[in-house]
Amino acid sequence: SAVHFAAYRGYNRTLSLLLKFVEDVDARDEQQGTSLHKAVMNGHTSVVKLLLEAGADVNAVDASDCSALHFAASRGNEQPADLPAGSGADANGRDYFGNSALHFAARKGQGHILELLIRAGSDPMSKDAAGWSPMHWAHSGGHKEVVSTLSALGCRQLGGDRGEF
Numbered sequence: 001s002a003v004h005f006a007a008y009r010g011y012n013r014t015l016s017l018l019l020k021f022v023e024d025v026d027a028r029d030e031q032q033g034t035s036l037h038k039a040v041m042n043g044h045t046s047v048v049k050l051l052l053e054a055g056a057d058v059n060a061v062d063a064s065d066c067s068a069l070h071f072a073a074s075r076g077n078e079q080p081a082d083l084p085a086g087s088g089a090d091a092n093g094r095d096y097f098g099n100s101a102l103h104f105a106a107r108k109g110q111g112h113i114l115e116l117l118i119r120a121g122s123d124p125m126s127k128d129a130a131g132w133s134p135m136h137w138a139h140s141g142g143h144k145e146v147v148s149t150l151s152a153l154g155c156r157q158l159g160g161d162r163g164e165f
Contacts, residue, residue: 007035010044032063073101091122098129106134109143
């Protein structure tokens, strides 16, 4: 839709105009993504703010059960990852594979996002559907800063055949 395109490209003025005429700010695209997903994926923080003010559902999920927060954590977009503080974003929401936004941040080595998510209530000891914790993902990706942050929070090696942490 035109709203999705404007959000994807970061066209604030165009989006502002379109939002006056659109009935459903959370309309879905072919992957079940919303305009908020598109804005967050591309780091358009002013568009994110505009969509939230228009009533976008911060916890809407796409076909993979990923919320905007999952995308923000994966991309390292600090402003959208700050969503839990005041927007009602679920810091422990899970995708199709049981990954929270914290798993995404750890996997991608996004230490600054990891800290924001933990302050917002994300569980650093949670495990995905395969039994992997954020510590495991950080360690397997060689993200030493993230491993150190998680270690300081009391996350430690638990043992097991998967090298779980």
